Amino acid sequence: MNTATRSERWSGYALLTVMAIAVVIPFLSVFLASLQPAGTPVVGLTWPERWSWDNYEQAWSVAGFSDLIRHSLTIAVGVVPASLVLAALAGYALGTMRLPGGNAVAAFFIAGLTIPVELIVVPLYFDLRGLGLTNSYLGVILVEIALFMPFSVFWMRTHFQSTPASLVEAARIDGASSGTILLRILLPLARPSLMTLGLLVFMWSWNQFLLVLVLIQDTTKHTAPAGLGFFVGQNSTDIPTLAAGTIIVMLPILILFVVFQRSFIAGLLQGATKG
């Protein structure tokens, strides 16, 4: 296995480290800026003389980031369970049953992987406004479920295709209905796949920007990224508060990433490769 020379090994690690530093420094710069006393001019990467958490309080309560976080969570809590249920059902049928035209339907879902938000957002605004679903979390939730559905169905179908067919066959011979097979036998086995999918969907929902910008024009109802984007335009001079707000918006997803990094990374890499 180890045919590399010592110098190759060192140069490899040296380059890895340089790149890792390049990734970290922007985050570090924002974090340090967020600790500077409010209202002071901040320069690049400066170690704060006195650590001040006041900016977080300021951003959280005065600048309204607590509301923004709550709105984002409301949407994610609507999107994630619904996506998992719908994708598990569809993926089960498309992955384990011999449906006439099933492959075509699966292909129709997969084709949706290439739909950018830009392609659907214009008529969505007018159509949903007609239904009273603009400035409403329900509207955003429905569209996000639809937008992530191609990947979700594809992910669950791939999972169910990989479960041994004999398992399903045996249960069928025992007289189990298709619903029982899914609920009692396949779903318990699918927990890791469902969890990874749930994390990815949560992340996409949390990070969604353009859709929210269009569908929720009432700034008091904005989500975290939309609020942050709006805030930049308003308060671009108050760097410490802006930096604290940026950290707050990233924090929920960062915590999830730290805790579930294996699932996250596996999902992102496999999801990309299979898609």
Next chain:
Amino acid sequence: MPSRPPNQPAGGRRRSPYRGYVYVLPAFAVYFAFAVLPALHTAYLSLFEWDGVTLGDWVGLGNYQEIFQDSVLRQSVLNALVLVVFFSFVPIVLGLAMTGLLARFRRPGMGAYRFLFMLPQVVPLVAVGVTWRWLYGDDGLVNQTFRAVGLDGVTRAWLGDFGAALIAVGLVGTWVLSGLCMMLFLSGVQKVDPSLYEAARLDGAGPVREFVSVTLPHLRGELAVAMTVTTVAALASFDIVYVTTNGGPGEQTTVPGLLVYRLAFSEGKVGLAAALAVVLGCLILAIVYLINRLSRSET
């Protein structure tokens, strides 16, 4: 009234093969209603001149004609193609170089690197944009660094500079996507049989030769994936551009996504916005198709 298919025996023991579609229906309905239908509706709207309020006028393909004639619209597409260089080409080259260096040995401590390299993938792009807006600012880290090494003459407000803004925005994409490309290639290389590397070494192959004849051919699939993901990210970019430059200075960093938003919701040109969205969607579809086609036919 109950009509049973004639070839089905009473008692319904033989079930219709279509029954399984009951499971597919809910997902399909939501997907169709809130993604497919709007996409079709966009195509329909693109045939009208409409301000979003009054009745629209049928203009056929007029909006598409305008996209190719209007200099701002054309430039937005060209800008997106420049972004492809920074979002796609540079990260892939960087990722391949790293992989070439690291392909041959076990890498203890990779977990920590993997965590860091994937970090830009999980945080909101809006937050990334705000971060870089600060780094590129007058007192930001970029200028601070140039001043520290005595290059005061180089410092400027990067995102407001006519010559530098698009490159500056592009480099944000490089920062976001390089780690992903690297991790994709490194995980691909792990599937290569180590004895191939030993054989190459025994045959006297140097690192470059080895990379070209062992590593690269095994990464064809990952390469296609990386190209697809990064190219789509460049063409459909919105968040980063909106937050950092909002298209400026002038139209230097305008991208199609930004114009779709602006035309439809502040300039009252809904039909034109829809046409641009369709062009963007088709461009993405064509490129994804092309990349997958090429990556398969070369095997």
